[in-house]
Amino acid sequence: MKSGIHPEYRPVVFRDKAGGLAFLTRSTATSSKTIDWEDGRSYPVIDVEISSASHPFYTGTARVLDTAGRVELFRRRYGS
Template structure:
């Protein structure tokens, strides 16, 4: 493998500010965020770079069960009334 062609890969905290949810994982974004200076102290007492996200599994409607169900039957009936059945 060639040296110095891959971005740095390290631990980083992704934080969903809307839901108050954060998780620690590894990412190549860890190297780019260290220049911004945003860090957070994690539960283990260490400091990690942090990336704020707008939507995560804690706030996404699909995962929280607040997704709206569309009335597809009504759409089909409306289409059949307009254009008829075959």
């Protein structure tokens, strides 16, 4: 790789605002806010709206649409 053209790749904490989940990973994303992590170090923190802790698909609260009912409604409304 060429030196000087790639963004800095460093540890960053991603925190889910709704679910309360926070995890430490490496990223090129930047943030001016920091958080003290479990190991005693301070890392940049990036707040996200949805993660696997709060997304309906992963939490099991997702709704299933009744497609058969929608087809019947269409047929009743517009004919066969």
